Amino acid sequence: MPDKTLTFTSIAALTLVISGGVLPQWAIFLVTVSLCYGTVVLGMILLARTGLVSFGHGLYYCLGAYSAGTSKLFWGISDLIFMLLTAIILTATISFALGFLLRKYRSIFFAMLSLAFSMILYGLLSKSSYLGSTDGFNVTTQTIFGYDFLDSGYARYIIFLITTFTAWLCCFLMHLYLKSNKGRLADAVKDNELRVEYLGASAAKIIHTNYVISAVLAGLGGALMAISIGHIDPEMSYWTTSGEFVFITIMAGTSSVLAPFFGSMLFTTVRSFAYEYSPDTWQLLLGTTMLIIIIFLPDGLWSLFTRKKKHRSV
Amino acid sequence: MLQVKKLCKTFGAVTAAENLNVNIDVNSTIGLIGSNGAGKTTFLNMITGYLSPDSGSIFFRDKNITGKPPRYITRQGVYRSFQIPQLFDSMTTEENLEISKSIAASEISIDGNQEAKVESKNQSVKEILEKFQLTEFQNQTASNLPEGTRKLLDIAMALIMGPNLLLLDEPTSGVAAEDKFKIMDMIMNVVETETTAIIFVEHDMEIIKKYTNRTLAFFNGKIIADGATKEVLSHPSVKANVLGLTSQDSKL
Ligand SMILES: Nc1ncnc2c1ncn2[C@@H]1O[C@H](COP(=O)(O)OP(=O)(O)OP(=O)(O)O)[C@@H](O)[C@H]1O
Ligand SMILES: [Mg+2]
Numbered sequence: 197m198p199d200k201t202l203t204f205t206s207i208a209a210l211t212l213v214i215s216g217g218v219l220p221q222w223a224i225f226l227v228t229v230s231l232c233y234g235t236v237v238l239g240m241i242l243l244a245r246t247g248l249v250s251f252g253h254g255l256y257y258c259l260g261a262y263s264a265g266t267s268k269l270f271w272g273i274s275d276l277i278f279m280l281l282t283a284i285i286l287t288a289t290i291s292f293a294l295g296f297l298l299r300k301y302r303s304i305f306f307a308m309l310s311l312a313f314s315m316i317l318y319g320l321l322s323k324s325s326y327l328g329s330t331d332g333f334n335v336t337t338q339t340i341f342g343y344d345f346l347d348s349g350y351a352r353y354i355i356f357l358i359t360t361f362t363a364w365l366c367c368f369l370m371h372l373y374l375k376s377n378k379g380r381l382a383d384a385v386k387d388n389e390l391r392v393e394y395l396g397a398s399a400a401k402i403i404h405t406n407y408v409i410s411a412v413l414a415g416l417g418g419a420l421m422a423i424s425i426g427h428i429d430p431e432m433s434y435w436t437t438s439g440e441f442v443f444i445t446i447m448a449g450t451s452s453v454l455a456p457f458f459g460s461m462l463f464t465t466v467r468s469f470a471y472e473y474s475p476d477t478w479q480l481l482l483g484t485t486m487l488i489i490i491i492f493l494p495d496g497l498w499s500l501f502t503r504k505k506k507h508r509s510v
Numbered sequence: 511m512l513q514v515k516k517l518c519k520t521f522g523a524v525t526a527a528e529n530l531n532v533n534i535d536v537n538s539t540i541g542l543i544g545s546n547g548a549g550k551t552t553f554l555n556m557i558t559g560y561l562s563p564d565s566g567s568i569f570f571r572d573k574n575i576t577g578k579p580p581r582y583i584t585r586q587g588v589y590r591s592f593q594i595p596q597l598f599d600s601m602t603t604e605e606n607l608e609i610s611k612s613i614a615a616s617e618i619s620i621d622g623n624q625e626a627k628v629e630s631k632n633q634s635v636k637e638i639l640e641k642f643q644l645t646e647f648q649n650q651t652a653s654n655l656p657e658g659t660r661k662l663l664d665i666a667m668a669l670i671m672g673p674n675l676l677l678l679d680e681p682t683s684g685v686a687a688e689d690k691f692k693i694m695d696m697i698m699n700v701v702e703t704e705t706t707a708i709i710f711v712e713h714d715m716e717i718i719k720k721y722t723n724r725t726l727a728f729f730n731g732k733i734i735a736d737g738a739t740k741e742v743l744s745h746p747s748v749k750a751n752v753l754g755l756t757s758q759d760s761k762l
Binding site: 377380381383384386387388390391392393394395396397398 | 558579580581584585589590596597598599600601609610612613614667668
């Protein structure tokens, strides 16, 4: 029997690929941002499943963006694939190192320590005039697999394709991971670390692994954002950015790999309209939404889809 | 298979273990008795690595396991259940067993030590569910199970890989008196064929008499008697310090 989630993910991705050719520019923009955010939040749900919330995933989002953005500067290469690879390698390396410290902490201490690291990066980048300080700089992506596509007229569409493909692939792999024996340990760690240890596994190692995976996803999201939008700045590492990821995670829920994308789409759409038509009430809207969700849908919006099923099985 | 030498542990002014010396052979069923706070759980906690002793040593199958983390000791084949059940509360009974099995069977190496992996004397999840009469609860979330069933599941999780040494902390506590023997029978039924030694803490002397061939009596962190169950139970100091308390309790 084909997996419903995977089938749906693939259909959604295909639909995007096809409609990408005809959608208006603003819609493409919204979808692209949602896919980038969704990829970051996909990592956040893995952490949440492990029982952890990071208030500093902007760190990896920003690192991913900057490593893609500085690829030309440091390596003399502005190839899309190369830029994504540098983001993966950089975020994997840094998160692997920081993971040794973070895996010793839980709950608010984990959240705050993550926040601290992201603010350090924010501080460093804001002070580096070399990298444009708080203004950041523009990112140009010249080639893909060495093929110069910038002036072909298809550059936007190709970048959109790559973003969609990457998001789809991450979603697909995460779904398989969460269902695998290794992935299911996330829930086990969240439920009872003591028991996990007494079955012979290391909770710290499981947390470390999932932390690195979530960091790489955040890095990919950041790199794709840099490539798609063409501009990056230290704000990506600011705590409000990390806060948005946490917001979407809680709003969307953690039970499905589709929830992050669904949540991101809703978030970015509402935000862009709110900014345009009523910029002063955006915060109010955010706060009220969070309140309603926490009270009425503690498992997130995604639980609206799964509710019926649960009732039947009880 | 288990050698405990000169084991000591204090918590501030409380001496929870004082010069414990115990040798345990394969194929034995051993009861731990003693009043509340006598040091029985502390003894199990030190063997399984939850607490490190202040001094002394613990060898399992000639390997020094003193002060090693629980996951390392578990991978040597030492499994335990808990006085308060430790379950994966958001998962169903079946998932609890499946995940236990998958962790225990996975080839995660400890300290790069590949041989530390548990050799799999596999029991299937289905078999365990049947043997522990948990089949009717298999799709229920662990947090919704009745207390006695939680206790049973906790023990089943320790048993699923067929441990070489099984440590049970009060397997029948919180269980109605008439069900105690049934539960012990279920455990023994799985254990006898699958494991080589079992140590369990128990307050009910009828259970101790029926299921053990050797008993250790704890009092104030010391082992005051160690030997054949019959002899230990008739030992004067055990009568006074362990059983004496029980008869006083029943008078109240
Ligand atoms: N982690 C700890 N910190 C401080 N004191 C402890 C700790 N664990 C046990 N103790 C103390 O050590 C002594 C032995 O406790 P232990 O739990 O081993 O007793 P027990 O024989 O298992 O009792 P019970 O029958 O009540 O389970 C008690 O006085 C207890 O208060
Ligand atoms: Mg105890």
